[in-house]
C-alpha cells in the first residue's frame with residue numbers, strides 16, 4: 317500500500333508538470349481527488365479496512381502524499397491564473413501612440429440642426445427666448461386655442477395623427493402637433509405680455525409625401541406680444557432673417573394668405589437664392605420662393621392666452637425650417653433629410 321501511494325505521488329507530480337490549462341488541471345484533480353472514483357480518495361476510503369497498526373502507518377503516509385499533491389495542485393493553479401492575467405492584460409493593452417481616426421470619421425450635426433442653431437443665435441441677438449414645445453400636443457393648443465374650432469375646415473389643411481387615451485383626461489384628443497404655432501397660447505399663458513419667443517421643432521402631418529412635403533418636418537415659429545407692436549415690426553424681423561440666410565440683396569415679398577389665428581395673414585417669399593429673381597427650376601420660374609406664413613395675432617388667440625387685446629398686439633410667423641435647409645444646401649428632395657441615409661448625411 318505504501319509503495320502504491322509513493323507511485324501515485326510520482327505519477328501525480330509528473331502529470332502536473334505537463335498541465336497547460338485549467339481544464340487539464342481540473343481533469344487531473346478529479347483523477348486523484350474525485351469524490352466518487354478519485355484514486356487517492358479510494359485509498360483513503362480503504363483505510364478503515366486495515367488493522368489498527370497498519371492503518372496508523374499507512375494513514376500517515378497517505379496523508380503526507382495527499383498534502384504534497386494538493387500543494388503541487390495549488391501552485392499550478394496559481395501559475396495558470398498568473399498566465400491568464402498576463403494574457404488578458406496583453407489583450408487590453410492600449411496603444412496610446414496609435415494615430416487618431418481620420419477627420420471625416422468624426423460625427424457632425426444634421427443639416428437641420430446646423431440651420432436651427434444658426435437661427436437660434438440670430439433670434440437670441442434680437443432678444444427672443446427659445447422654447448421647446450412637446451411633439452404630442454393637446455387638440456386644444458394645436459387647433460382650438462388658435463381659433464380653429466372642431467368643425468373648422470382649416471383642420472383639413474393639416475390632417476394629422478390622433479392619439480387616444482393619453483393624458484389625465486383621456487377623453488380629450490391628443491395630436492402629433494401639426495405646427496409649432498401650438499406653443500403660442502402655452503407661452504402667453506405662462507409668460508403673459510410682453511413676450512418674445514421662438515419655437516423650433518418637429519411637426520407631423522398625414523401627407524402624401526413628395527419632393528417638397530414630408531410627414532415629419534421641422535418648423536421654426538416666432539411671436540412677439542406687447543404694446544404698440546405693428547405689422548412693420550413683423551416685416552423688419554422677417555427681412556432680417558431672409559437677408560441673414562440668403563444675403564443682403566435678398567428681397568421679401570408678402571402676399572395675403574388666410575390663417576385662422578392671424579388677421580391679417582400673409583405668406584412670405586424671398587428672391588430665389590439660385591437665380592436671384594430671374595426664374596429657374598428651383599423657384600418654378602417665378603423668381604420667388606415661399607418660406608413662411610405670418611400675420612398679426614388674432615384677438616381671439618390673445619384672449620385664450622389671457623392677454624388683454626385692447627392693450628396688447630402681437631405678430632407671429634412660422635418658417636418651414638426644413639425648406640430653409642433645402643434652399644440653403646440646394647437639396648432637391650425633402651425626403652433625404654429624414655431618410656437616415658449616411659451617404660447623404662456625410663456631405664454636411
Ligand code: FA5
Nearest residue numbers: 495497529530533607608609610611632633634636639
Ligand atoms: C403653418 O403651419 C402656420 N402655423 C404658419 C404660421 C405661423 C402662420 C404663425 C401664421 C402665423 P403652413 O401650413 O403654411 O403654416 O406651414 C408653414 C411652412 O411649413 C410652409 O411654408 C412650409 O415651408 C412648411 N411645411 C408645411 N407642410 C410641410 C410638409 N408637409 N413638409 C415640409 N414642410 C412643410
